[in-house]
Amino acid sequence: MVKKIAVIGAGALSRIFCTQTQKLLSDDYRIVAVMARHFEHAERLTKDLNAKACTDLTELLAEKPDIVVEFAGREAIKDYAIDVLKNGSDLVIASIGALADDDFRHRLTDTARGMNRKVYLPNGAIGALDLMQTFALMGDAEVTIGNTKAPRSLEGAPYLQGQSLPTDKKTVIFEGSVEDAINGFPKNVNVAVAAALASDTLREATVRITSDPLSSENIHRIVLKNKLMRAEVTIAGKPDPANPRSSTSTAWSVVALLKNLASPVSFY
Numbered sequence: 001m002v003k004k005i006a007v008i009g010a011g012a013l014s015r016i017f018c019t020q021t022q023k024l025l026s027d028d029y030r031i032v033a034v035m036a037r038h039f040e041h042a043e044r045l046t047k048d049l050n051a052k053a054c055t056d057l058t059e060l061l062a063e064k065p066d067i068v069v070e071f072a073g074r075e076a077i078k079d080y081a082i083d084v085l086k087n088g089s090d091l092v093i094a095s096i097g098a099l100a101d102d103d104f105r106h107r108l109t110d111t112a113r114g115m116n117r118k119v120y121l122p123n124g125a126i127g128a129l130d131l132m133q134t135f136a137l138m139g140d141a142e143v144t145i146g147n148t149k150a151p152r153s154l155e156g157a158p159y160l161q162g163q164s165l166p167t168d169k170k171t172v173i174f175e176g177s178v179e180d181a182i183n184g185f186p187k188n189v190n191v192a193v194a195a196a197l198a199s200d201t202l203r204e205a206t207v208r209i210t211s212d213p214l215s216s217e218n219i220h221r222i223v224l225k226n227k228l229m230r231a232e233v234t235i236a237g238k239p240d241p242a243n244p245r246s247s248t249s250t251a252w253s254v255v256a257l258l259k260n261l262a263s264p265v266s267f268y
């Protein structure tokens with residue numbers, strides 16, 4: 001049976017996700033609605049999809065989506081997630097940074113359990129969340145997360161308080177906890193929260209953010225170790241032309257997730 005997908009957000013990643021899902025997964029999925037803050041943004045995206053454009057969650061959920069996919073931001077997902085699950089839809093969250101908030105994460109988990117729904121956290125701009133969960137089960141993981149981006153992909157973050165970053169040298173601009181990292185750089189280190197949650201090191205993992213004027217990629221390097229295993233995961237993704245903070249590959253990772261969910265044989 002073809003499943004109905006509704007999408008929250010009509011920005012850089014949403015556009016790639018919608019286009020590729022329609023192109024590659026039309027046997028299994030149909031995009032029925034896209035919601036954005038501005039109607040014309042949603043409408044621009046739905047034009048070629050034969051889907052409904054809206055600005056209101058009630059309108060989105062009226063389409064009775066099987067799965068709601070979020071590409072909107074951590075405030076948006078905090079506002080909408082519980083209602084989506086209560087509506088009986090499963091949920092895919094790109095703005096995983098929202099789950100660094102213990103209260104929100106617990107409410108999300110409890111509601112999904114109560115409604116017998118699933119919340120899917122995609123690999124996003126990184127990968128190996130499965131491996132990180134193995135570390136979590138084995139216990140006592142030491143995890144460090146390094147993120148390197150060009151200044152234009154970092155500027156505007158609340159931590160920088162309007163400051164410009166040097167354009168002539170590579171600079172470490174942040175070192176600290178996952179919670180401080182996502183609060184300071186909410187549009188840059190969703191990957192850090194994803195890695196820390198998967199490895200169960202939300203309080204212990206450390207994050208280092210580097211601004212590199214010569215970098216043409218968003219580079220994420222996660223190092224995990226315990227007594228029995230060591231892993232280094234480095235992923236370098238091209239910044240999306242429409243939003244250089246985000247790696248284009250993030251949208252593709254959600255298409256891959258949906259493909260996996262629909263397939264009789266799943267990778268894990």
Ligand SMILES: NC(=O)C1=CN([C@@H]2O[C@H](COP(=O)(O)OP(=O)(O)OC[C@H]3O[C@@H](n4cnc5c(N)ncnc54)[C@H](O)[C@@H]3O)[C@@H](O)[C@H]2O)C=CC1
Nearest residue numbers: 009010011012013036037071072073076095124125187246
């Ligand atoms: N998990 C991961 O690895 C990654 C996650 N992300 C996150 O994915 C999200 C989407 O990224 P982009 O598409 O690049 O962002 P974008 O800024 O290009 O697009 C965001 C869209 O969401 C809409 N939006 C914002 N608040 C809304 C609300 N309350 N209701 C409805 N629509 C709302 C905006 O109007 C815009 O259309 C961001 O939160 C970003 O931080 C990005 C890259 C990697």
Ligand SMILES: O=C([O-])CC(=O)C(=O)O
Nearest residue numbers: 188189190191218246247
């Ligand atoms: O897209 C990326 O490279 C990573 C990113 O913005 C995030 O994790 O928020």
